[in-house]
Amino acid sequence: MSGTQGAVERKSSFYLPFLLLGAKRRNALIQLYHFCRVADDLSDEPGTPGQKRRRFAAFRCDLDACLSGNPKGGFWIDFKQTIDAYAIPHQALLDTLRGVEMDLEAVRLQTFHDLLDYAHLVAGGPGRAAMAIFGGRGPRHEKYAEHLGAFLQITNVVRDILEDRELDRLYLPEHDLKRFGVDPDHPVCGPEWDAFVRFELGRALDAWKSAKKCLDTRERSRLLAAEGMAAVYTHLHQRLMCNPSLALKGRVSLPLFVKITATLGSALRCLWWRFKPASDCGCCL
Secondary structure, X not given: OOXXXXXXXXXXXXXXXXXXXXXXXXXXXXXXXXXXXXXXXXXXXXXXXXXXXXXXXXXXXXXXXHHOOOOOHHHHHHHHHHHHHOOOOHHHHHHHHHHHHHOOOXXXXXXXXXXXXXXXXXXXXXXXXXXXXXXXXXXXXXXXXXXXXXXXXXXXXXXXXXXXXXXXEEOOOHHHHHHOOOOOOOOOOOHHHHHHHHHHHHHHHHHHHHHHHHOOXXXXXXXXXXXXXXXXXXXXXXXXXXXXXXXXXXXXXXXXXXXXXXXXXXXXXXXXXXXXXXXXXXXXX
16 A cells, blocks of 8 residues: 555546546545555455455454554555545445455345445445545435445446456346346347346436435535546446447447546536526435
């Protein structure tokens, strides 16, 4: 955890939305991103389950020391200052590691409820932590972060099915795969696969709709980076929805100009919301 603190890769879908933040908040978000990236790498790097668990246990001890006020090393000292400065909830970070811990061994999720629980940890945890950096407080902002995280994560697991299979992971609900007549171990392009993907992506879209109901537009206008992420992923979601077979042909990505226009569009929308009357908020508590 030394060095540059893991700047966000330019190819990441989060890179451009991060640029919408001021320097201090952007640096804090980069530190959070680095924490999540390193944690995720613990499960993805080569090694036996035992080796991965030992590395994970050491990382968890470093986090515990940081949260208890005894950070070890340069990154952890800086991260502790960020946690304190923005009052990042400790539970959000701990939940993130609970999700990562699930990936230390083979994964095979049975139901959509299992996938949603996983998403609330590996995406909702970082989302709630990021919400503190954005300045969002309270249960409605936390629910927004959880639902947005579910939208991002479900879209991700559809896109990344080939990569996940190589790591012996099946996040897409096995119950749903069988329901649509798709072989969980050997999915192939065809009408069954298309119907299954559109069904799961419909659930992802429902999660984003739930997120938007948690906050009115005036509140969402202050969440530039979060809205930017959602805008980029909406384009990715639409691309998969239009052509589900893409997920079985290799990693699906968006052209740079699409990411730029999506990010700028969300920024302009947020600015517009700040100068118009707030819409009604259908809270999802």
